[in-house]
Amino acid sequence: MKKQQSPSIITVATTLLLLLLSISTVEGARRKTYGVVGSDSGSSNLKLFVFGDSYVDTGNFIHSQSYEPPYGITFPGHPDGRFSDGRVLTDFLASYLKIDSPIPNASRNASNIQNGINFAYGGTGVFDTHINGPNLTAQINTFDQLIQQNIFTKTDLQSSYALVNSGANDYTRHIQNGSFFDIPKFTSTLVNQMATDLKRFQSLGVGKVAVTLLQPVGCLPALTSIDLHMSCIDLLNKVSENHNQLLNDAIKQLNTEAAGKTSFVTLDLYNAFLSSIDTLKKARDGNSSLMNPLEECCVANVGHECGDVDDKGEKQYRVCENPNVAFFWDIVHPTQNGWNAIFPLLQSSIGQLIQQ
Template sequence: MAKQVLITLLLLFISSTEVVEGTKKSYGIYDNKNNNSVKLFVFGDSYVDTGNTMQSRSYKPPYGMTYPGKPVGRFSDGRVLTDYIASFLKIQTPTAYVLRNSSTLQYGVNFAYAGTGVFQTSVDGPNMTVQIDSFEKLIQQNVYTKQDLESSVALVSASGNDYIAFVNKGNIIDIKSFTSSLINQLSMNVQRIHDLGINKIAIGLLIPIGCVPRITAITFHLSCVDILNLISVNHNQMLIQTVLQLNQQVGKSVFVTLDLYNAFLSTIETMQKQQKENSTRMNPLKSCCEEEGLTNSCGSVDDNGENKYTLCENPELSFFWDNLHPSQNGWHAVYTLLQSSLGQLIDKN
């Protein structure tokens, strides 16, 4: 019985997969005169994507309504994790890879692409291996020097879409072995980033997937679904152990984990207490851009041009923007809790 419940819940989560079309273009070599000592290179999915997924709803209103005031490719009403980590490093947000020919690359490059994972989870979106391939090409083209890379930081945030794709194949019984293979591949990926010259790599832990509005809808947004959060817990325990081993191998603290799991839970719990004390506060388990049923309809209109979504009155009080992604307010709260870990990224030891 418990297994059937788990499968049902996971299938609900699967329905959230972002379907997008890739943008295929040919680009040349760049002349990047780099005067900034710290750069940020980003690899992952929609949680850190700042504009690479051009044929997606993130380029349609109401996305971007809080910042910068229009849709620019972020899956939020405003800033996402990438923006906050860039601000911590005292640099501007790095250029989305797809925009590299028309923007400065002095602050780094963001290779993240919505719907992608460590493995191939999107029809034509670049998985993490392909994203790292693109990074290596820039290095081969002498866009960045060895000194540039040594003083830079990489951000890695992926795996959620891998679990969606895995369960979609109906192999839920083998999830433990899948987690092991996923962590092994992720380990090889971050080692490769280090081998390419990056000495500080931040790796996001998997969020509590049982807390996203797509899932909490089955509890009427009253609570997270703990049985699904166990998937995240097991993933994170294995990842933390792997990172410890990697740092031991290199003899220094190259790899840093960002505890998104507890940052999400802590923020949600705090906001739930605030809601109990003040009924005008928004339920953190509900999305601000409320979508129809289980569809990804935020940003969509019907045949008559009418919105297929409704907006909350105060996005600045929400935690989730749509059924999967935090709002700017949510990301800011999470970032605030991550700052102690982020300090390790500027530690020269």
């Protein structure tokens, strides 16, 4: 079966380039573990439920490049459904919580959900951005159905965590559909829908919810290629900044309405990306063996993406010599090394969530 291509890979370069040119005034089964399960995690019932897109998907998008070489070459050593050479944000958070990464929903059964479930699906968004993949609302609906079936107890939910990463693919699809001049209005609509979705976790009884802010889209290799990966595109980062300001406001309101029943925090991917990239750039000045953090490790031939092969089986991409010194794996997704640099900058927020 021919693999389905992820919209976040195929279209992001062209659609966001159109944004740069057109919006000059805008300011915007296969479970693998990481870490050791420990009894000191605070509760034997602790579970992690994951929602969103390819930044947190660990294997739900079965027919995608994430199940093709060279994905997974660092961990687990073969393609395993992660959009990276290795571990992704979900794995790092699970390890921090001292549990195994939750099983992808596509692989779950009655005996393998002790650490929670990952509902995230690469290429999806808050709205419909993927022809087959469930949007954020649909992912939460599936979770709700399992709760109604008494798969998880009230105690399970009260002591559990939800991780939500969504929104980037919505901007790509919005621009692809020809909407170039209404980004501020779209951002407001998008964040309002996110808030509606997030509010459901309170009614479902989930105790703690971590919501990622939008990464600096102007730093993705798909965009930095415009100036030979010399710098981030600040104009495009304004899209992320505006999104994050509204989302932060929405999260504050949710915490007010939740009245202590459900705690929400934001994980600042935006500044974590920028800080990590800046640190790696400075380190590279004195170490030529390090890669430019604005370049991807897996470089696809023109008209192709990482993981593509032609009819003769010949690779239409090349992989850098050492992914462990690269920040980005492909034109959108960080390497395991990239996530390893990002995650420590998120830990203070996660720590606050744990203490609440």
